[in-house]
Amino acid sequence: MAVDSKVIAQAAARLTGAMERGRAVAPVRDLLGAQDIGAAYAVQQELTRRRLRRGAVVAGRKIGLTSPAVQRQLGVDQPDFGVLFADMDVSAEPEVPSARLLQAKAEAEIAFVLGEDLADGDLDPAQVRAAVDHAVAALEIVDSRIADWDITLADTVADNASSGLYVLAERRLTLDEFEPRETTMRMYADDVLVSEGSGAACLGDxxxxxxxxxxxxREFGEPLRAGQVVLSGALGPMVPAPPGTRIRAEISSLGEVTAAFSEKRDA
Structure with a gap:
């Protein structure tokens, strides 16, 4: 079924308004349908085009819904993805700018940095593995423009897979130096253990x-390219990250990654 361009424009306008005004909005599933993945990705693509026209640069992708428990919660049987833009990377900032976020939560992940394109061929496990230049510990700071995180699959996909910002650690390892599925993760908020998990929690690997x-x-016509960052999915449950919080994650082999959230949002 063809996606109604007017409906796509309405949903995109609602989410754009949330970003511009810094205020969460009602879900977009009333426009798209709660499980219409095609329409939701059409909204995401429209929002991406708008950002690119304003000068944004694509830095990579993020993968969401890699946990079977979350998939069951939303009634889906596959992950989703969103686009990472260069200005989402706040690794070099002394603090995560809470002013840029509405309802921040943090996830600990493995980030892969590609050394080769993944555009042609079978894209089998051997090819995918060989394309990885290195991996680093990462914190994905997820956010939702939908009020109270009241989301279905359509809502989160349209909202760029609930993307926000991200932080990458400095330590780099190749896949000859560690095995992603064997990693373990512990995440702390203000030194209190709040989340645990492993590489196996992320689609098994x-x-x-x-x-x-x-x-x-590749099916969507935008294959992964050398140099791009891929946030591969949460290794354990996400946790709230309000202003003033300090998040620290320990991922075995890859080491620590930390993020201190600024105390107050701008007025």
């Missing part, structure tokens, strides 16, 4: 998530 994304991105 974070490289499985990368392979899924490589195939899906």
């Amino acid at each position: 974070p490289l499985n998530a990368l392979a899924w994304l490589a195939r899906t991105a």
